[in-house]
Amino acid sequence: MTKRILVSTRKGLFALHRGARGWLTKLVGFPAENVTLALPDSRDGGWYAALNLGHFGVKLKYSPDGGKTWEERAVPEYPEGEEIVTADGKPPAPATLKLIWALEAGSAAQPGRLWAGTLPGGLFRSDDGGKSWELNRPLWDDPRRKKWFGGGADFPGIHSLCRDPRSDTTWRLAVSCGGVWITEDDGARWKLIGQGIFADFMPPEQRFDPVIQDVHMMVQCPGDPNGIWVQHHNGIFRSTDGGENFTHVANAKPSGFGFAVAVHPTDPNTAWFVPAKKDESRIPVDGKLVVSRTRDGGQTFELLTKGLPKAPAYDLVYRHALAIDDTGKLLAFGSTTGGLWITEDGGDSWKLSKTRFPPIYAVRFA
Amino acid sequence: MTVPKLILASSLSRWITATPGESVAERTFDFSGHTVRECLHCLFELHPQLRSYILDETGTIRHHVVAYVQNEAIDKSDLNHALQPQDEVFIFQALSGG
Numbered sequence: 001m002t003k004r005i006l007v008s009t010r011k012g013l014f015a016l017h018r019g020a021r022g023w024l025t026k027l028v029g030f031p032a033e034n035v036t037l038a039l040p041d042s043r044d045g046g047w048y049a050a051l052n053l054g055h056f057g058v059k060l061k062y063s064p065d066g067g068k069t070w071e072e073r074a075v076p077e078y079p080e081g082e083e084i085v086t087a088d089g090k091p092p093a094p095a096t097l098k099l100i101w102a103l104e105a106g107s108a109a110q111p112g113r114l115w116a117g118t119l120p121g122g123l124f125r126s127d128d129g130g131k132s133w134e135l136n137r138p139l140w141d142d143p144r145r146k147k148w149f150g151g152g153a154d155f156p157g158i159h160s161l162c163r164d165p166r167s168d169t170t171w172r173l174a175v176s177c178g179g180v181w182i183t184e185d186d187g188a189r190w191k192l193i194g195q196g197i198f199a200d201f202m203p204p205e206q207r208f209d210p211v212i213q214d215v216h217m218m219v220q221c222p223g224d225p226n227g228i229w230v231q232h233h234n235g236i237f238r239s240t241d242g243g244e245n246f247t248h249v250a251n252a253k254p255s256g257f258g259f260a261v262a263v264h265p266t267d268p269n270t271a272w273f274v275p276a277k278k279d280e281s282r283i284p285v286d287g288k289l290v291v292s293r294t295r296d297g298g299q300t301f302e303l304l305t306k307g308l309p310k311a312p313a314y315d316l317v318y319r320h321a322l323a324i325d326d327t328g329k330l331l332a333f334g335s336t337t338g339g340l341w342i343t344e345d346g347g348d349s350w351k352l353s354k355t356r357f358p359p360i361y362a363v364r365f366a
Numbered sequence: 367m368t369v370p371k372l373i374l375a376s377s378l379s380r381w382i383t384a385t386p387g388e389s390v391a392e393r394t395f396d397f398s399g400h401t402v403r404e405c406l407h408c409l410f411e412l413h414p415q416l417r418s419y420i421l422d423e424t425g426t427i428r429h430h431v432v433a434y435v436q437n438e439a440i441d442k443s444d445l446n447h448a449l450q451p452q453d454e455v456f457i458f459q460a461l462s463g464g
Contacts, residue, residue: 029385055377055430055459056419061384072384072415077423096423 003325004066004366005332006047007340008035011358013049015067015366016340023342025355028067037320039103040366043111047366048073048130050100058097060130075100076116076124076133082140084120086156087212088149095120098153104161107168117158117173121148125187136187144192147211148178151233159319160218164225164242172243174218174230179210180243196246199234201279217319218243219263219271222326227268231261231319233279238298240268249298254285260322262331269297272304272324272347274317274333287312291333293347307350308341315339320362334360368451369398372405375458378420378431382413402433403445405455420457430460 005016005023013029029035029049039048047067051059060073078095085092098119106113114126116133123136139145148156156178164170169186172193180194194210206212214233220243221227228239230246235256237246249256257278264270273292277285284290288311291304309315315335322333331347334340338357341350372395380390395412399405410417422428427442434440434456440447449455 031386033386053419055428056381057422057428059418070384075418080424094424 003330004040005323005340005342006038006040006362006364006366007334007357007360008038008049008320008362008364009334009338009358009360010034013038013067014355014357016342016353016355022351023353025353026067029061029063029070035361037100037103037362038364039105039114040364041105043105043108046129048103048114050103052099058100060100062130073130074126074132076118076122076135078122079135082122082135084155085146086149087147090149090154093120093155095122097122098155099157101157101159102161102173104163107163109168115161115163115171117161119153119157120155121145121157121175121178123158123173123187138188139181139183139190142190144211145178148175149212151176151214151216160215162218162220162228164220165222166225172218172220172228174215176216176233177212177214179213180215180218180230182243193243194230194246195244196239196248197230197232197234197237198248199232201234216259217261219261221263221265221268223266224268227263229261229263229271231258231273233257236261236273236298238271240297249294251299251301253292253301253303254290258317259319260317260333262322262324264328265324265326266328267295270295270328271298272322272331274322276316282316283314284311284316287314289313289315289335291347291350304343304347304350306348307343307352309339309352318361320364321360323363323365325365330365332363332365334363336360367398369396370405370449370451371395371454372397372409373454373456374409374416375456377459378416378457381416381419384415400449401445402435402440402447402449402455405449406445431457432460433457 007014012031013035015028016023037050047063049061061070082095083092102117112129116124124133160174162172197213216231226242230237236249239246255275258275262272292301332342340353374393379393380386397405397408
C-alpha cells in the first residue's frame with residue numbers, strides 16, 4: 001500500500017504520497033475547515049479526522065476510502081452534571097468537550113476500538129469505530145484528577161495515548177498538566193507513574209509531584225516499549241522502565257523546551273525533537289529552525305539543519321506535528337507557519353514540501 | 367394550513383452532508399411545531415447529524431449559534447419558546463470576532 005502523510009491543518013486535511021519526483025500534495029477533506037487531528041486506522045485502512053469547528057463544536061469524521069468520501073461519527077460527550085475541577089484556583093465549570101486532543105486505535109484483535117483523550121481531561125473509549133463513546137470512569141473519578149490544571153489551555157487535556165505493543169490492555173497516557181498514567185487492565189484501574197519528572201517553575205514542594213507535571217508529549221518505542229521519551233514544559237525526560245521512573249536529559253541542544261518528540265521504532269536510544277526558546281517565547285532559538293537528534297539515549301545531540309531554512313525562520317512545531325514511520329528513516333514535521341519538511345534518511349537531510357500549507361496541527365503516516 | 371418555517375443559514379445547511387458542501391444555499395423547512403424545540407426535533411428527525419451543530423451537549427443552543435423568532439433572538443436555553451403558525455425561526459451563526 002502506498003505510504004501517505006496525513007497533514008491536519010487549520011484549513012483542511014491534506015494527504016501526501018510519494019511520486020517518482022517527490023511528495024505530492026492533495027486536499028482530501030474539509031477545505032477551509034479546522035482539522036485538528038487525523039488517525040489512519042491500520043486495521044481497516046480507514047481515516048478518522050477530528051475537527052474543531054468553533055461555532056458548531058467538535059466533530060469526528062471517518063473515511064473508508066482514503067478521503068474520497070466521509071461519514072459523520074459521534075464525538076465523546078461528558079455525562080450531564082460532570083464538572084471540571086482544577087487545582088489552579090479556577091471555579092468548577094461544567095464539563096463539555098473542547099477538543100479531541102489524542103486519538104488512537106486499539107489492537108488488531110480489537111476492531112472498532114478507539115481511545116480519545118480530550119480537553120478538558122476526560123478519556124473516552126469507543127468499541128464501534130466512533131459511533132458511540134463512553135467516558136472512562138475510573139480515571140475521571142480518581143480524586144487525583146482534580147489536581148490537574150491547564151497548561152496552554154484553560155483546562156487540562158490528555159494529548160498522548162500509547163498502547164503497549166506487548167498487551168492489548170496496557171495503555172499509558174500523558175496530561176498537560178497532570179503527569180503520566182498507566183492502566184494494565186484496559187482502563188479499570190489507573191496508576192500515576194512518572195517519578196523523576198520535575199517542574200522548576202512550580203513552588204518547591206510541588207516540583208517533583210508527578211500529578212502536576214506539564215508533559216507536552218510522550219512517545220513509546222514500539223520495539224522496546226520500556227523506552228519512553230517525554231518532552232516536558234521544563235525539558236526532556238527519558239524512561240527505560242516503561243515510564244515508572246524518568247531521568248532528566250540535561251544535554252539537550254539548543255534548548256530543552258519544545259512540544260514535539262519522535263522515537264525510533266526499534267531503537268529506544270534514538271529520538272528527535274524540534275526545540276524552541278522557552279517558555280513564554282515559543283519561537284525557534286535564535287530564530288533558527290532545527291531538529292535535534294540523539295542516538296545515545298540523550299547523552300549527546302546532533303543538530304540537523306540540512307534542508308531546513310536559514311535564520312530567520314520562525315516556524316514552531318506543535319506536539320502532534322512530528323511523525324516517524326515504521327522504518328525509522330522517514331520523518332515529517334509541519335509548522336505553525338505552514339512549512340512541511342520530510343526526511344528519508346532519518347533527519348540527515350530534509351526537503352521542504354512545495355505546498356505552502358495553512359497552519360499545521362498534526363502530521364501522521366498512513 | 368400555515369405552519370412555522372425553520373430557516374437554516376447556509377453555514378449550517380452545508381453540514382447536512384458529512385463533508386461540507388460548496389455554495390450551499392440557506393434551507394427553509396415547513397414544520398408543524400408549536401415550539402422552537404418541536405421544530406428543531408423535526409429538523410433532527412430529517413438530519414440527525416445537525417443536532418450537534420446547533421445544540422451543545424447540555425441541549426441548549428450553542429454559544430455561537432442564535433435562533434431568531436419575530437426578529438428577536440430567543441433565550442438559548444428556552445427551546446420551549448412558543449410559535450405561531452406564521453412564525454419563522456431563523457437559525458444562524460453568531461458573528462464572532464472582527
